Amino acid sequence: MIKAVRGTRDLLPPETALWNFVEAAVRDVFRAYNFQEIRTPIFESTELFARGVGEETDIVAKEMYTWEDGADPADFAIYKEWMTRNFPEIGSYKNIDPEATGLRQRGLSGPIFLANFSGHYSVIKFKYGPTAQDIGEMIQVGERSKDEGVRPKLHLVTLSGTVHDGVRARAQDAGVKIEELTIENFLRPQFLTLRPENTAGVVRAYIQHDLQQNGLNKLYYIGPQFRRERPQKGRYRQFYQIGAEVIGPPSSGSESPARDAELLEMLATLLDRLGITDWNLELNSVGTPADRAKFNEALRKALDPVKDKMCGDCQRRAVTNPLRVFDCKVPEDQPIIETLPRIIQFLSEDARKHFDAVQEILTKVGVRFSLNDRLVRGLDYYTRTAFEFTHGALGAQNAILGGGRYDGLSEALGGPAAPGIGFAIGEDRLVMSLKETAEGVLRKPDVYVAPMAGMNGEAAKLAHELRRHDLVVELGDDTFRLKKSFEAATKAGAKYILIVGENEVKADAFAVKNLETGEQVQVARGDLAARIRGA
Numbered sequence: 001m002i003k004a005v006r007g008t009r010d011l012l013p014p015e016t017a018l019w020n021f022v023e024a025a026v027r028d029v030f031r032a033y034n035f036q037e038i039r040t041p042i043f044e045s046t047e048l049f050a051r052g053v054g055e056e057t058d059i060v061a062k063e064m065y066t067w068e069d070g071a072d073p074a075d076f077a078i079y080k081e082w083m084t085r086n087f088p089e090i091g092s093y094k095n096i097d098p099e100a101t102g103l104r105q106r107g108l109s110g111p112i113f114l115a116n117f118s119g120h121y122s123v124i125k126f127k128y129g130p131t132a133q134d135i136g137e138m139i140q141v142g143e144r145s146k147d148e149g150v151r152p153k154l155h156l157v158t159l160s161g162t163v164h165d166g167v168r169a170r171a172q173d174a175g176v177k178i179e180e181l182t183i184e185n186f187l188r189p190q191f192l193t194l195r196p197e198n199t200a201g202v203v204r205a206y207i208q209h210d211l212q213q214n215g216l217n218k219l220y221y222i223g224p225q226f227r228r229e230r231p232q233k234g235r236y237r238q239f240y241q242i243g244a245e246v247i248g249p250p251s252s253g254s255e256s257p258a259r260d261a262e263l264l265e266m267l268a269t270l271l272d273r274l275g276i277t278d279w280n281l282e283l284n285s286v287g288t289p290a291d292r293a294k295f296n297e298a299l300r301k302a303l304d305p306v307k308d309k310m311c312g313d314c315q316r317r318a319v320t321n322p323l324r325v326f327d328c329k330v331p332e333d334q335p336i337i338e339t340l341p342r343i344i345q346f347l348s349e350d351a352r353k354h355f356d357a358v359q360e361i362l363t364k365v366g367v368r369f370s371l372n373d374r375l376v377r378g379l380d381y382y383t384r385t386a387f388e389f390t391h392g393a394l395g396a397q398n399a400i401l402g403g404g405r406y407d408g409l410s411e412a413l414g415g416p417a418a419p420g421i422g423f424a425i426g427e428d429r430l431v432m433s434l435k436e437t438a439e440g441v442l443r444k445p446d447v448y449v450a451p452m453a454g455m456n457g458e459a460a461k462l463a464h465e466l467r468r469h470d471l472v473v474e475l476g477d478d479t480f481r482l483k484k485s486f487e488a489a490t491k492a493g494a495k496y497i498l499i500v501g502e503n504e505v506k507a508d509a510f511a512v513k514n515l516e517t518g519e520q521v522q523v524a525r526g527d528l529a530a531r532i533r534g535a
């Protein structure tokens with residue numbers, strides 16, 4: 001039996017009724033706040049997420065479903081070229097099958113070798129568009145070989161023009177030599193990624209379609225997202241988000257704290273409307289990019305003497321992106337994290353005023369919140385307001401939604417200045433936390449139309465008429481005996497059964513039986529819809 005892939009799942013009826021109920025309710029709320037729907041593609045170029053979400057985030061570093069869209073992997077083309085140049089005596093590498101080498105399965109990581117050239121060892125990696133992770137991988141392979149008594153040189157072979165400055169600096173620090181090839185007739189590969197979140201896609205669309213012309217854009221989306229996380233209850237590899245973005249040129253008021261507060265008030269309304277009342281809104285400000293730079297510096301300093309006592313992830317974060325240390329869930333690290341400086345001490349006057357204004361409006365409209373100065377959110381592009389709604393009943397994965405401001409994101413993606421704020425609700429978790437049951441929101445058939453022998457056509461005609469009156473109609477089959485029709489009607493949960501026989505058609509009046517009370521009446525064709533709906 002072929003099963004759904006781990007971390008994915010089928011949503012089946014009747015539970016899908018609950019999903020529809022949620023989506024209909026949120027569409028209503030979005031309408032009241034004048035948001036409009038946007039649908040972006042499910043896959044985008046990998047670069048969008050690398051730049052829009054941040055190379056150092058867990059999402060980009062570990063969790064994306066990425067593939068190279070094209071026949072011959074670029075890393076392999078670089079590998080072939082290098083081998084052909086350096087070892088012409090081995091002959092042609094043109095016929096090496098990339099499948100056979102396992103390169104394709106390795107995806108973005110690219111071929112890496114420990115090779116011995118005339119008595120000297122080198123770690124050689126072939127990589128198109130190398131990242132900091134690639135350098136890290138080379139260092140690791142180098143370290144491992146030291147245990148075996150070799151001290152290899154680190155050698156990165158790449159295509160010229162594909163090395164970012166940051167990676168070059170990292171390589172230099174680590175003593176990695178970069179060799180940049182030019183390859184004739186090289187076809188630029190295209191790397192594609194299943195979207196792990198939707199903000200980057202929305203901002204890309206904003207830039208591409210010049211949506212700044214509309215002034216303030218209020219956009220919402222509903223759809224699947226993909227992350228290669230360890231699956232557990234409430235955490236899936238394909239999951240669904242309902243999100244919204246408020247974005248526009250600064251002149252449209254997109255930066256105003258009024259927008260932050262309105263968005264948060266809308267979310268409180270939305271959760272209340274769904275009957276989820278025991279939520280918690282946690283609020284923080286992560287400051288402007290300049291504030292964050294100062295904060296990051298202070299964190300780096302504070303972490304330097306203690307980082308060796310922390311978990312592996314934190315040791316890495318302490319160097320690459322100290323802010324992320326606050327994401328750490330390892331219990332032993334918490335006492336250290338408690339002693340670290342807090343962003344609030346580094347907020348500029350502007351950021352502080354903005355944050356105060358958001359809180360003031362929320363208090364005025366009666367939205368309760370608590371401040372959490374450890375809330376830094378998983379993505380790199382957040383500025384100023386950051387927030388999360390949690391729900392007690394959800395257990396470990398208790399974050400039902402999160403969001404924040406991303407004033408510099410558009411510029412980071414090469415667009416115009418376009419401050420914005422948005423959120424993403426985990427729809428899977430939202431559905432889990434509903435008190436409502438699918439049975440409670442499912443609309444069962446109003447009537448089951450049961451044709452007697454030879455009456456399929458007449459029954460279809462009648463069902464067609466009733467459905468036009470907005471009734472939910474289940475249509476039977478004229479091979480069923482009456483008893484079987486009654487059983488089918490009961491199983492479908494229909495309220496009435498309507499029998500279509502020759503006599504009924506002639507009389508243009510039908511026997512309608514209430515399946516709950518057993519009451520049966522004869523109703524003229526023209527009165528059927530009203531009778532079924534009304535009674």
Ligand code: AMP
Nearest residue numbers: 234235236239399400401402424425426
């Ligand atoms: P994030 O973009 O990581 O802030 O995610 C926003 C919301 O999406 C979270 O608060 C969760 O409710 C939900 N979410 C994130 N990742 C997953 C996942 N792997 N499975 C289910 N829900 C998720």
